[in-house]
Amino acid sequence: MRKPKTRRRKPYNTTERNLHMRRAAFVALVGTSAFLIAVTAQAQSPVSTRHWSGQGIAPVYEGFDINPDGTFNMWFGYMNRNFEEEIDVPLGPDNRFEPGGDRGQPTHFSTRRHKDVFKVVVPKDFGASTRLVWSITVRGRTESVAGTLNRVWQIDRLRTTRGGNSENINSNTPPVAQVAVDASTVSVGRAIALHVSATDDGLPKKRRAQEPAGMTVEWAKYRGPGKVAFTTVKQPVVDGQATTTATFGEPGEYTLLAVVDDGSGESAGNFGYHCCWTDVQTTVRVTGPAPARTTEAAAAVTFAKDIAPIFQAKCTRCHHAGTAAPMSLTTYQETRPWARSIRQRVASREMPPWHLDKTVGIRKYKNDLSLTDEEIEKVVQWADAGAPAGNLADMPRPQHFGPEDVWHIGKPDLVVKMDRPHKMYATGPDWWIDYFADTGLTEDRWIKAMEIRPGTRRIVHHVVTYAIEPDAPAGTPETGVQLHEYAVGKYGDTFNENTGRLLKAGTRIRFDMHYFAVGEELLDQSEIAFIFYPKDVKPKYEVRSLSFRNIPNDELEVPPNAVVRHDGYLRLTRPARIDAFQPHMHMRGRGMTLEAINLDNTVSVLSSVDHFDFNWHVSYLYADDVAPLLPAGTVLHIIGIHDNTSANRRNPDPAMWAGFGERSVDDMLQLWINVVYLDEAEFNRLVEQRKSRILNSEF
Incomplete structure (x- = not known):
């Protein structure tokens, strides 16, 4: 058995957290609760919202404590802004310390906030103003944090600094934990047992009881080249023991992390303190061949085999002869002259016209015309390769459109x-x-x-x-x-x-x-x-169609060369189901987000258009099984962003002041929604029906 390295920090969230977030997402949709923490997606964004994926990682300096020999532990954590997407960033230019490069930092980043993930030991003469900088680059954006030994950053990692008294200053101390593995080497795809043994001081106590809150252990990958599957991610420590198994998807060396919490860490919502939980790391070497992968070059993308099926599914309903579309895309001969323009419009997500931020809020819509990332990549590859026709025998069966097909509804x-x-x-x-x-x-x-x-x-x-x-x-x-x-x-x-x-x-x-x-x-x-x-x-x-906007109208002000935010509100006086979401703005409109302010004052993001296009006022129709169910008293909140700068290519004149008005050169902030009002009995029945269906299907 390998001797483990021991560190202490707040519980490390992995799959268990993802299950929790999916449950929270469900609860948010029925309007009784919501997520716990708001996320700022980009520092320069006028709107903070919650993203499932697509966001970056902020390195965090937590503070320092002092070792008996006078050296210092500088503690770091991070914030993965995504609610679902876990990110791997290998050591190197995208995950580095200055000075030092590799300082023991993780390469795998679980979702959301993680405190005191690792420490960097520096000598006693490091100096109060010397900087230790951790930088992480994700999706081309680099974020850095500089740690120092300035005295305002000193923390206590060995005991809780809240709840003690002069007669018992060490009122709660971290668990003492060890990890053992059945073997230090295992083959790809074979399970290996992981064992935790831990003791604790019995604190904290359960509320209104004298028994200890109890320890839990949560497992996560810390470093390693592939995926790690744990049979149990989070479990109680019973009689000082807990066991799980891990299976590895790629050969290489892995560092695994067990976080033993005594009930005073994350489970208590204790984001403000630095005790009491214990990290234990162990290393496993995985041998054997990597999963089989094709070594042949990817087959060329052609119109007949790859592009025509995409266009038939998402484009030709509008782009066929006899419609208002500027070109037909039903055949290769019709499509080829437009290949370069198609590439540009598809890569920028201007076409098909679907302007929702897919990483935010509800993600199932019955009229979704958008392309997947894989479909976009195929279109780009096809255009970049010269837009080859391919074998016409691979073409899907031709579509036939009648006069009635000019109607989108059928x-x-x-x-x-x-x-x-x-x-x-x-x-x-x-x-x-x-x-x-x-x-x-x-x-x-x-x-x-x-x-x-x-x-x-x-x-x-x-x-x-x-x-x-x-x-x-x-x-x-x-x-x-x-x-x-x-x-x-x-x-x-x-x-x-x-x-x-x-x-x-x-x-x-x-x-x-x-x-x-x-x-x-x-x-x-x-x-x-x-x-x-x-x-x-x-x-x-x-169903009925309602609209609401910012009021009064004269408070909609878009100064020259400015990006501004305005808000509008609508209180639901009865329980309701929201069936559709349609933002309405004019040429300076850039985005609109719809939130539900719940009865417990939490906020649920329902939908967000992040690249509004005045030429496409799309009504986004929620799928039946995810249409928001909201109780009476819920406040619908719209956040609108107007861009009156030259960066907005649809802006008629960034030097002109704009306000509320009916003309296209004026502007608006208005949301259309389709609403079904419900009585209390029917609302409660639908909530329970949806809860049962979601829990049975996913959990």
Whole structure:
């Protein structure tokens, strides 16, 4: 057995933490709790939010303590800003100390905050102002921290510095722990047993009890070339003993870490102190061949075999003949001239138009058009290789589009067009005008999906439709109740299962139109399409479209050459399910985040658009099994970012002040949501149903 190295620090979180975070994510979606710690994704970002992946690592200097021989221990930890992604950073230019290079730092970084992970011993004459710098580079961004022996950084690692008294100053001390392994060498894929033995002073005690809180041990990879799977990541230490097994995915040398906590560390939320837990490291050498990998060069990416299937799944619904798209992408001959432009738009995630930050909040949407990282890489490789056609025999079966396929929602049951066309002059100010149309309905119908389509997109800024119902209840506006909205690039709305909107017999539609001049006289006759439930079907839930914004409007101020933030709020007066999220901003809009402020004052991030595009007002439709369920009293909070600088390529003039207004050159901060209000009994039933389904499927 190898003699272990012993260090003390706060528990090291791995898979157990990921399970906890997935449970927390579920709870956040039903609106009763949320994550515990807010994360600043980038130092320069105006918005702090929580990311599942894609973020970096901040090295942290915790402080120093003094050894009996007068040398010093300088303690370091880190913050992995991701909630799910664990990161490996090998020793070298991306993970280094100055001076020293390798100072015993980890190369594997688990999610979130980890205190006092390792120490660097420096001599007694190191000097109070001498700097020891740890730098970590992730995704091209380097973050550094400089540790010194300035007296303000002195800590006590041997006893708790809170809760003691003059009669018992050592009121709690760390466990004494050792690790033993069954063998110091093991083969790839073979399990090896790891044993912990530990003793403790019996402190702290459980609340309202005299028995000790009890020790736990948590295992993690600290260094090593491959993945490590533990049969049990976190477990109680019973009668001073605990055992797990580890299996290794690659040959090489691994350092494993066992963190023994006496109940006063992370389990007590004790982020502010430096006691009482103990780290124990052990080293295992793994032999044998690495998992089989192909040694042949990757096959060339071709249009027929690789690109056409991607385009058919995500692009050709819009990019086929007869649509408003600027080119068709259904064949190689149509696509090849655009290869360079396609590469640029795909690599920058401008196309397909899906502007959500995938590392934040809810990640399942029923209308998701986005490409995966692997699909983006294929498109880039194909374009960089000269856009080869490949073997046409590899082409997927051709798609066939009919006239109804110009509708994103599918073939409509009813199309209602403005009662007359509008002629828009070539030059002049924006124009707002109402048009009307009869639906022709002779019986009530429940709407499953609806979509507005401008007759001439070039001159239509937006359309808001209203339903003017016969015999409407007292107090209903004569101008009707809001039905549906179109802004540039919106796909339409398809409602969740068993959810709809009632369109009554005899209803008239009011088209609230906003036009703008484009240099030539053009005609428009916009229309709205409906897909209905079968006549004998009445959906259980009725959905309504709501919008809210920052108020008052005159507080929306976007000064010249500035990036600014504004906020808006909406309190839910009844339990609700949120089915869709659609940000609305104008040319200076850069991003919008929707949060739920929960009843316990925690915050859950629901969705975040981080690269808003005024040309695409996408309505993001939550998948049925993740649509947020929120109790009455929850506050919906929108955070909007406007960029009035030259870095915003859509900015009409960064030297101009902008404020609230209807024109494209003015701006807005407004969010459209589809909401289903629920009674308490139904809300509680849906919460329990979802909880049961998620826990059974994942845990």
